[in-house]
Amino acid sequence: MANDRTILGIFSDESKAVSALSALQKTPWSVRSVHSPVPSRRIAGALSGKPSRVGYFTLAGGIIGFFTGFALAAYTAVQWHLVVGGKPVVALIPFFIVGFEFTILFAVFGNVAGLIHQMKLPDYKALAHHDGRCSGSAFGVTVVCPAADEALLLRFFQEKGAETRILS
Amino acid sequence: MSEDPQHHTFDTIDDSVLATLAPASPSYWMTVGLLACGILIGAGCWAYQIAEGIGVAGMNNPVAWGTYLINFVFWVGIAHSGTLISAILHLMRASWRNPIARAAETMTVFAVCVAGLFPFIHLGRVWMVYYMLPVPNQRNLWQNFQSPLMFDVVAISTYLIVSSLFWYTGMLPDLAVVRDRSNGRKKKIFTWLSLGWTGAHEQWRHYTRAYLFFAALATPLVISVHSVVSWDFALGVVPGWHTTIFAPYFVAGAIHSGLAMVLTLMIPLRKIFCYERIITIGVLENVAKTIIFTGLIVAFAYGTEFFIAWYSQNPVEMEVFRYRPTGHYAAGFWIMVVCNTLVPLVFFFQRARRSLPILFSVSILVNVGMWFERFVIIVTSVSRDFIPHAWGRYAPTWVEFGIMLGSFSLFFFLFVLFVKHLPSVSMTEMKEMLGQGGGHGQ
């Protein structure tokens, strides 16, 4: 909303950030995002989050890949129906290898597609509010509060030992 | 683990790694220049071969596969160890791999690139590669997907694409670190490269999951790719090639040579970049221990092949295995056995595992041995197969040596360029080691 303040609190270590997050759960303010230089299980635990859905993209890619690989090998063999090397025209045993490699390839494509889709990258606009220290050694917590609570939120952050920056 | 990086902080890790990206010294550029000369020599030889024909190389009847295949298998083998370190050890939550994972994965990508050149080189008339690609055409001509050579096309391309994507995805958070700590044009380049990564918890949530899947997919890929390469030989009926143990034997051998190459690269790297506290001697020790393991597997494979050759009582098979240790190429055979199986045994002693000169020399010897293993397998089997009247010898020509020089130069050229322009140690995974145990969210 127009009179919301977005404030970034920068903590120098993980435990301070985690304790701030648990304290924030008791306040009416919402946490928009938490930026960290490493993935943190404790931070993920302090925030509610569903498991990532990237896996479904990967699985779909893998299944498509398996049948594509097999289909490519079988289709191309059937175009001429030539018995080569005494092997059947559509030979399951060697075609399995082609299917297997395509499974992995398409599963990886699915993985990357899922990752791009779910992370919504590339996203260069978000960099405007990004504080460079959060990729180095600091943990940044971005909180949204009504304009009236700005001073309260700033004091909350300072009590928890964070540096603050008003983003908007 | 004896040294733990507890004396590091997030900032010291960033500082150590980012310091390596500072502008390079003249000696660096001289090295790059020297390697570029090597590449030009190789390229020149290749151009000569394209102009004059494949006959300028030593392959002929009966030995139709020579150094081009040897180098192909050699480089693919080296690539596998990088994926072992970055993917398989990630699945096993072996955090000692974190300091070397980035460099190892880079080694993989560049080794596959170099390896992928060799089928082209071996074609002679490189434009014929068109017929190996399943491009729809008016004559309805398609590849024979039952051929192991086509398996290679599929497998190596898959491996190159997957490794590159894995490498790049793994680097994303680190590219963001470089972006945030640089200015000007460098900042612009890394901003673009890092895709706007901010380290938000939502991003990490998806990222760690996807990275796990990458690792889980890369693992069977590693095994299947080198199995496919081994089947280039094993699916034929050539004695000494047609044997069921080839697939796991080649995979183990690949990892053996790749780990040795990791040591060859890491030991100078940590000295030049002052990474001693990041790539600790403990990490190198663990690589050495793994080399013992892979060396034993390779020894087991050698022994099994000889035993079964006798057990089979097949005169052709027995002749190949008599010819290898006692025939014209016996020197190569004994280099292979000594360097691959006996030399790594020195790592049973902890003092050897923690001594840089010994680690480095053993790594070079293992790589020499593994190169000769491919030489012995390829050349001896084909030079003496079924019909004695058709037996013949092989020796590489200067064109092949030139191309080989070019390939080694290309690999080191790419690697040397990499270490100065992209973070050669994964800062993110190093930081994760400080907190928990694993890498990227494990």
Add this chain to the structure above:
Amino acid sequence: MNETAQHTAGPVFFTRTLAGGAMGLVGMGLVFFFIALSGTQSDRAWQAYLISFLFWSSVAQGGLLFSAVMHITRARWGRSLAGAAEALAGFFPVSFVLFFILFLGHHHLFPWAHMELGEKAGWLNTKSVFIRDTAGLFILYGLGTGYLFHSWAFRLNRHAERGRLKTLFNRLWSGRPVDPDRFRGRTTLFAVLYVIAYALVLSLIAYDLVMALDPHWYSTLFGAYHFVKAFYMALGVLIILASLLHMNPAVPFALRPSQFHDLGKLFFAFCLVWADFFYCQLVVIWYGNISEETAYVIQRTLAAPWRPLAWFVFTVAFVIPFLILLNRRIKSSPKWMSLLSAFVLLGLWLEHTLLIGPALNPHARSLPLGILDGFIFIGFMGLMILATASVFHVFPELAETRIPEGP
């Protein structure tokens, strides 16, 4: 060093029902074995004996391999499971004795004894096979015992007295001053030697007792295939054992869901490795199409009566576990994993039959598989249960895990 001393009064592991049940199984196996021996089916009896001997010995050998590998790699997650895996090695002495008994049936078991072998007869004759396989098993089991002796010095509570074996061990441990570092070093040494011996001896057993049944066929990967399959089977049994201990409230053995998950992942991994080693042999033999090699495969996968069994084995031991184990939640559930493992073990028992059966019954019209084989197999299982339970009875500390912290 383990400090807990007091356990529940009375036998927890060797309850009367367990002992009775296991001995009942052994008894039934014996009965069927002797009935078959005295009747017209002595060949079948010995075939079933060989299959069951190989199966359960592999489980024991693979079980100890798990512990040795966990020790060498210093993997933390496997530490609680290592005790249970080591208990499986209690079958070693039983297996050794059973091996001697196996040779009583050599007329029925070694078709090569009646065949023209040429030079190979120097390798394949009853005396050589017996001597070298006995030596191999002796070395393997000896190294395994050495490993356990050194590893248990730390794990067990030396002061609790429980029977003669424990007293003997205690005396050996107290006999010399236990320098922890040296013992740890020796444990690692024995573990490494055991792993090397495992690869060599199991390959040897595979070549001599399974591959040689078709003496003119060979496959270089056969030995490795056997020891990889052994580890796969051992993991299956370990899952069942760990689940039983975990679900038994009287036993202080508790695993976190993440540990079951890890064990399930390892099981999945070896399902793939086993299938991969099978495929490596299949693709090379199929593609080369050399009749000396293909006869073996054709007889087992394409010819009646073995073809349906081959497909059954492939489905039960690979396809079904592969599809099921892709799911994350199933791997953390002891109950479902035990069920799946039992299923897979059934498939692998049949796989042994598939490899050995056609060689010993070359002109079979119908599958030489029936209740007789099943009861003999279960009889061996009874022996395994008795051996494992005895180990836990004498060394109850093996079935202890620390109270879990974390997920």
